[in-house]
Amino acid sequence: MPHQCTNCGHVFADGSKEMLSGCPDCGGNKFQYHPGDVAESEPADPPADADADSPELPEREGGSVAGAVGRAANKVRDAVTSDPDPAARTTGDDADTTDTASTAGAADTSAADSPSATDTSGTADASSSPDVEADPSAPETEASEAVDESDPSSPDAPETGGAPSGDEPAEGIDASTETGDEDAAQADARSSVVDKDSLPDAPSDGRVVKEPDDPEDRPDLDDLRQELNDQFESIRIVAPGQYELNLMELYDRQEYIIALQEDGQYVIEVPDAWETDDE
Amino acid sequence: MGLFAELRDSISRVSASLFADDSEPKRIGIYGPPNAGKTTLANRIARDWTGDAVGPESHIPHETRRARRKENVEIKRDGKTVNIDIVDTPGVTTKVDYSEFLEHDMEKDEAVRRSREATEGVAEAMHWLREDVDGVIYVLDSTEDPFTQVNTMLIGIIESRDLPVLILANKTDLEGSNIQRVSNAFPQHETIPLSALEGENMDEVYEKIAEYFG
Structure with a gap:
């Protein structure tokens, strides 16, 4: 459910704070809310996840790196007791890989790669460690691309977020519980909405669709709207020409939101527009 | 020291620095519910000290739907000069309904538009306050x-x-004006009675403006 710049059409991910500082493409300050465009919102989600991740980075970094280093050290100690040098090396590499992987918000890559790293280090091949380094660097660039372009592979992030907790409980908890929950919730919300769209298409052309669709969609929209009202609404449009204003919200918020009753669309005005207009 | 330099820079950027005194004019917002007489007061102050008006006055609520500013209003009291910018703001309310404008011989389309503008005006007024x-x-x-x-x-x-x-307890010229009720409502603040329309008690208003905002 993205916001869209009314000026140039730039689409923002749901929950993205990017637009609070204006549209990065055209500098526009007015944004439209599109409750319907679920399909478009999917690719736009990962950057929001990545954004949400970055502030939490220090915590998770410390936990995951410490955990990875500790585990790697143990495994290496078990496997290669004779050669101390590669052990030190690989643990250092592990720390790097988990570090970069967790920065990219792909917790799984760190979880999946670090054991493989320790395994390869178990063979005590000097040449294997560069490979280990290369592997996680690939997902990292992928993820960072996702942040930049806000396009590709959204299913990867939620999947990887969920997977490691099963495989590596200790590291899963350290690295990705918080973001994992968010991802799972968002993935659920997304998949459930998508299901409704895909269900009618799958069984038949249009027969079964319409009857269940309306009653099912209505409460969702209403719920959504209610939630939006509770969270954000500073100006409520009761009917055309009739408004209710939440003065504290208007005062507290830098931006203000005008919500429409019918289809859930609203317009956000970022206050910079006033200042440039007025001055 | 850095702060001081910054302050000095920001002051010199403003046109007010042309004036002899070295303080930036204070920006005084005229706030209140719709139809309290904010624009009438702003116009009176502006006319008394600069000769110009700020904006049109009307009996119809929400006549002022954009904040209007009158800059560098110099008010002289007891040999003291106070330099202020007056911001006349739209009346603040929690509900705007176009139907109340229909009573004032307004077409529905115009009433709805006025209602929308008034709503934006309230948002703007709150923004200015912040x-x-x-x-x-x-x-x-x-x-x-x-x-x-x-x-x-x-x-x-x-x-x-x-x-x-x-x-300010305005409209003292009207029957049913109850100044005591206003001062009872906000005992922690000083209440000054006036009629902006008739110009009653404006001397005290200017005196208090000089005292409070000088």
Whole structure:
């Protein structure tokens, strides 16, 4: 459910704070809310996840790196007791890989790669460690691309977020519980909405669709709207020409939101527009 | 020292620096519910000290739908000169309904548009209160009940920001004006009665403006 710049059409991910500082493409300050465009919102989600991740980075970094280093050290100690040098090396590499992987918000890559790293280090091949380094660097660039372009592979992030907790409980908890929950919730919300769209298409052309669709969609929209009202609404449009204003919200918020009753669309005005207009 | 230099820079950027005194004019917001006489007061102050008006006055609520500013209003009191920018703001309310404009011989389309503009005006007024105001003149219609959600909330916000505030009980020329009720509603602030329309008691208003915002 993205916001869209009314000026140039730039689409923002749901929950993205990017637009609070204006549209990065055209500098526009007015944004439209599109409750319907679920399909478009999917690719736009990962950057929001990545954004949400970055502030939490220090915590998770410390936990995951410490955990990875500790585990790697143990495994290496078990496997290669004779050669101390590669052990030190690989643990250092592990720390790097988990570090970069967790920065990219792909917790799984760190979880999946670090054991493989320790395994390869178990063979005590000097040449294997560069490979280990290369592997996680690939997902990292992928993820960072996702942040930049806000396009590709959204299913990867939620999947990887969920997977490691099963495989590596200790590291899963350290690295990705918080973001994992968010991802799972968002993935659920997304998949459930998508299901409704895909269900009618799958069984038949249009027969079964319409009857269940309306009653099912209505409460969702209403719920959504209610939630939006509770969270954000500073100006409520009761009917055309009739408004209710939440003065504290208007005062507290830098931006203000005008919500429409019918289809859930609203317009956000970022206050910079006033200042440039007025001055 | 850095702060001081910054302050000096920002002052020199403003045109007010042309004046002899070295202080930036304080920006005084005229706030209050719709139809309290904010624009009438702003116009009176502006006419008395600069000769120009600020904006059109009307009996119809929400005549002022954009904040209007009158800059560098110099008010002289007791040999002291106070330099202020007056911001006349749209009346603040929690509900805007176009149907109330229909009573004033307005077409529905125009009433709906006025209603939308008034709503945007309230948002703007609240924005100004947050960002751009150094002091507040709060205007109340003394014939109306001052115990309203809007008044309580706005005064609360103003107090929470530690802004100097003058409460004016306007429309003393009207029957049913009750100044005591206003001063009872906000005993923590000084209430000054006036009729902006008739110009009654404006001397005291200017005196208090000089005292509060000088």
